[in-house]
Amino acid sequence: MPNVIELKDVNKIYGTRVKSQILYDINLEIEENSINSVVGASGSGKTTLLNIMGTLDRPTSGEVIIDGSNTKNMAQHKLAKLRNQAIGFIFQFHFLLQEFNVFDNVLMPSKIQRNSRTEVKERANRLLDMLGLYKYRQYNVLDLSGGQQQRVAIARSLINNPKIILADEPTGNLDLHSSEDVYNIFKQVNKEYGVAFVIVTHDKHLAGRVIKIQDGEILLVSPSAR
Numbered sequence: 001m002p003n004v005i006e007l008k009d010v011n012k013i014y015g016t017r018v019k020s021q022i023l024y025d026i027n028l029e030i031e032e033n034s035i036n037s038v039v040g041a042s043g044s045g046k047t048t049l050l051n052i053m054g055t056l057d058r059p060t061s062g063e064v065i066i067d068g069s070n071t072k073n074m075a076q077h078k079l080a081k082l083r084n085q086a087i088g089f090i091f092q093f094h095f096l097l098q099e100f101n102v103f104d105n106v107l108m109p110s111k112i113q114r115n116s117r118t119e120v121k122e123r124a125n126r127l128l129d130m131l132g133l134y135k136y137r138q139y140n141v142l143d144l145s146g147g148q149q150q151r152v153a154i155a156r157s158l159i160n161n162p163k164i165i166l167a168d169e170p171t172g173n174l175d176l177h178s179s180e181d182v183y184n185i186f187k188q189v190n191k192e193y194g195v196a197f198v199i200v201t202h203d204k205h206l207a208g209r210v211i212k213i214q215d216g217e218i219l220l221v222s223p224s225a226r
């Protein structure tokens with residue numbers, strides 16, 4: 001299996017005068033079509049690691065290779081394009097745009113690609129249908145429950161047909177039932193669309209390969225469940 005993400009000797013240091021090192025010599029590969037959970041105590045560096053994987057943040061040293069492209073010296077606009085094409089993001093706080101309806105929120109990441117509008121709209125409808133949201137597509141996102149809002153965010157993350165989805169505590173604000181829904185949807189999306197997942201999560205939702213991080217170091221990587 002080819003890797004969709006490779007991290008090579010990644011270090012992250014914040015601060016200039018007072019430096020604090022957050023990540024230490026991270027070497028990690030994420031395989032195409034795999035499910036990976038990242039676990040670790042609060043403050044251990046999970047979000048920093050995920051943001052670096054998603055090229056939202058740059059490492060202080062080391063390399064990040066996305067779908068075969070080394071991002072180290074990539075120009076900003078090229079990096080933005082690669083990120084938008086290859087990676088879908090799901091956050092704990094869904095960051096839906098409150099002044100837009102469900103359908104337009106799902107379409108948002110597709111706006112900077114030059115794809116056929118008709119195809120994108122068809123895809124949005126298919127995703128909303130899969131996520132049980134089709135009948136809500138004209139609703140304002142504020143009129144949905146927390147679980148429904150997170151499903152809108154999942155549809156949005158899939159609109160550009162990404163190879164990778166990065167999810168940072170995606171169920172952190174959901175009740176048990178909605179959380180289970182979200183994890184079942186992830187498994188279904190992984191199976192049907194072949195998307196690789198990296199999910200920062202709590203132990204109760206462990207899925208696939210487990211990457212344990214402690215004080216900015218990878219402590220353990222369990223073998224893939226497949």
Ligand SMILES: Nc1ncnc2c1ncn2[C@@H]1O[C@H](COP(=O)(O)OP(=O)(O)O)[C@@H](O)[C@H]1O
Pocket residue numbers: 014015022040041042043044045046047048049
């Ligand atoms: N922009 C930043 N500047 C300085 N320190 C930061 C910044 N972002 C995160 N940190 C620090 O890095 C450490 C790891 O944070 P984070 O990656 O958010 O951990 P986690 O997601 O595992 O809770 C924490 O000590 C946090 O305070």
Ligand SMILES: [Mg+2]
Pocket residue numbers: 046047048
């Ligand atoms: Mg975090």
